Amino acid sequence: MPENSTLRIAIIGGGLGGLTLARMLQLHGIHPVIYEREPSASSRPQGGTLDLHVESGQHALQQAGLFSQFLDVARCEAEDFRLLDKNGAVYMDEVTSPDDTAHPEIDRGALRDLLLNSLQPGTIRWGHRLQTIISLGGGQHKLYFENGHTDIADLVVGADGAWSRVRPLVSDAIPTYAGVTMLEICIKDVDHKHPSISRLIGRGSMFALSENKGLLAQRNGEGNILIYPTFRVPEDWLHVCGIPFDQPNLARSGLLKLFAGWNHELTDLIRHCDDNTFLTRPLYTLPIDHSWSTRSGVTLLGDAAHLMTPFAGKGANLAMLDAVELVHAIRQSNDLIRAISSYEQAMYERAAAAAKETADSLAVCIAPDAPHRVIETITRLRQ
Ligand SMILES: Cc1cc2nc3c(=O)[nH]c(=O)nc-3n(C[C@H](O)[C@H](O)[C@H](O)COP(=O)(O)OP(=O)(O)OC[C@H]3O[C@@H](n4cnc5c(N)ncnc54)[C@H](O)[C@@H]3O)c2cc1C
Incomplete structure (x- = not known):
């Protein structure tokens, strides 16, 4: 894909996945638009803290040129972890050593602001909830928003989370x-x-x-x-x-x-x-092995593609990595459908592995005999 491509890319959803994708595209001279249903950046609290993993979330921020800004607001000591039972008996009490900077945590709101502030002005259109999307043929799609706005895109990326409205174009799966x-x-x-x-x-x-x-x-x-x-x-x-x-x-x-x-x-x-x-x-959750046949001009990333519970702390990390990998695939190929296909194949594999780990972790954490089997699982997840 040439630099400064005129490819018209519409990203549906301005969560961590959609924002990372827009940042990555802009770094490579492609100018997408993000359509986000929320009315503004501050319309709802963003929830808890995220542990960004070296090979996914941290890698994505490095690729996006935002890693040093991330370290300025991240908290390395927040990796400390205590595991107790209902009586208050302590099964695990891990304290991060001062020189361990491998697992910094960041508040989701701070991470979202970091990504939002890195985008060119006007990239994100707030208050645009996608209603329907139809194929025009030749890989183009027409988007209809609840506020009456319409748009036509050469590539639509469904980064619109668990209840994606883009997903039905490629898959019948329902969470x-x-x-x-x-x-x-x-x-x-x-x-x-x-x-x-x-x-x-x-x-x-x-x-x-x-x-x-x-x-x-x-x-x-x-x-x-x-x-x-x-x-x-x-x-x-x-x-x-x-x-x-x-x-x-x-x-x-x-x-x-x-x-x-x-x-x-x-x-x-x-x-x-x-x-x-x-x-x-x-x-x-979506099925662990969720996949679909590649379609011209449309794909999914993040929770829209591989919704899982938070019990292995993978979802946001994967959404950000998907964004980076999709941009690499687009840049490496002159053929958009091949780029989409190669991105999707690799994504299915890593998402299925993460979804399996997550399901295993949920099974032992919220269990009749918890926390007895949890330590083993946590140790495995951290390897
Ligand atoms: C309690 C909890 C704790 C978690 N902890 C962790 C953790 O520690 N580590 C981790 O990696 N993951 C964690 N996760 C998972 C993580 O939150 C998700 O995997 C991640 O947010 C997915 O990012 P995303 O960009 O794909 O989707 P989302 O963050 O869901 O973003 C989707 C965006 O699309 C917008 N949207 C939706 N529909 C439309 C529409 N029709 N039109 C326009 N816009 C639309 C939404 O408003 C939203 O902004 C946790 C999840 C929960 C619930």
């Missing part, structure tokens, strides 16, 4: 429930307000796992802690459990009942959580 539902709650300014919780979580993450449940907590920047109460429950649990998650006091007491008998220090994470909305996150 299925993974058997586990997470909630997300938060404690801000924990060091001052709740020093004992601050000590419990330490500088990184703490997982307390037992009886098909978990209290997963992670330190984010600015003294905030995000907590994920997690349950192996049926898909309709959020609707039938009787807990009103939009009413903080009732939600707190409902959750505390579900953790009855757990160590008091652990349940303090719920008792003292802030009054902000209790976010609900039922977890869905």
Whole structure:
């Protein structure tokens, strides 16, 4: 593909995958447009912290010329990890040594800002939710947005996450429930307000796992802690459990009942959580071996292509790596459909391996006998 190509590329979705793709294309003289459904960069909180892996997330930032800026805001000590059971018994307590800089963590919002600020002005069109997409033949597609805008592209990249509207063009796959539902709650300014919780979580993450449940907590920047109460429950649990998650006091007491008998220090994470909305996150996955026949002028990356649960910390890392690999493939070939095909073949392989690891990790973490088989799995994941 020649530099300064006039190829018209539309990226659907301005998550970490779509943003990395736009940055990479611009570095190589190609000027895509990103269509993002959210109204602005600040319209919703971006969630927790991410461990960027050397061979994927960190590699992508290096390729995108953003690695040193990343290191300026990353936290190396946040790799610390504690594993407990419901009684507070400690099974693992890992402290990152000061010279270990291999696993820096970054708040998702900070990473998103880093990528957004690296893009040329006007790259991202906020408030554009893709409604439908139709093939015009010859690899071109026409895009229809809910706000009435339309566009025609030579290459459409579906970076629009779990419920992708681009995916049906290439695949019939629909995400299925993974058997586990997470909630997300938060404690801000924990060091001052709740020093004992601050000590419990330490500088990184703490997982307390037992009886098909978990209290997963992670330190984010600015003294905030995000907590994920997690349950192996049926898909309709959020609707039938009787807990009103939009009413903080009732939600707190409902959750505390579900953790009855757990160590008091652990349940303090719920008792003292802030009054902000209790976010609900039922977890869905695409099939581990999800693939499709290459189609001219359209492909997928990130969660749109290989949705998996967060239990191996792979999804964002893979989305960013997909973006880098797609741009390499486009640059290495004069034939767009061949480039798409070669990108997809390699992506299927790495995504399937990651999805398998993730499924294995979920199976041992939210399990009746947890945390007994977790250490072995964590050790394997980190190799
Ligand atoms: C609780 C939790 C913790 C996680 N922790 C980790 C972790 O530690 N490490 C890790 O690597 N991964 C983690 N993940 C997974 C990670 O969040 C995802 O894999 C990653 O965000 C995927 O990036 P993406 O760009 O493919 O999709 P997304 O981040 O979902 O971005 C998709 C974008 O598309 C937009 N969009 C959707 N539909 C449309 C439409 N119709 N039109 C226009 N725009 C649209 C959305 O608004 C969004 O901005 C975690 C996930 C969860 C839920």
